[in-house]
Amino acid sequence: MKIAFTSMFAVSLLMLSIQAANAADPVEALAQKSGCLNCHSVQAVILGPAYKDVAKKYKGDKTAEARLIAKVKAGGSGVWGKMPMPANSPQVKDDDIKTIVKWVLALN
Numbered sequence: 001m002k003i004a005f006t007s008m009f010a011v012s013l014l015m016l017s018i019q020a021a022n023a024a025d026p027v028e029a030l031a032q033k034s035g036c037l038n039c040h041s042v043q044a045v046i047l048g049p050a051y052k053d054v055a056k057k058y059k060g061d062k063t064a065e066a067r068l069i070a071k072v073k074a075g076g077s078g079v080w081g082k083m084p085m086p087a088n089s090p091q092v093k094d095d096d097i098k099t100i101v102k103w104v105l106a107l108n
Contacts, residue, residue: 027103034092036100039085042107049080055107068101069094 031037039047058064073094077084088097 027099030096031100034096047083051104052107054104065101069097072097
């Protein structure tokens, strides 16, 4: 079990360094600065879902933006598995959360 955790941690660190190097998009850079990319990536599952999968799940859902903003602020669990997402408010500004959620939902 220790080896599996160490391997998962090493892969997560590798993904984070790749994301940091590729964060040319200003909103992606904001997500990095806000700590979102510690658990998420655009293309791959890390601890939380890949943002492309979030965008796909909520495509066409007119209530998704408001619901996801609330979930990012308060935290939650159960939608994408057992790993809980911690609350991101007050350390991430409301306007930044809204910007990041809009960006995630706009991914193809």
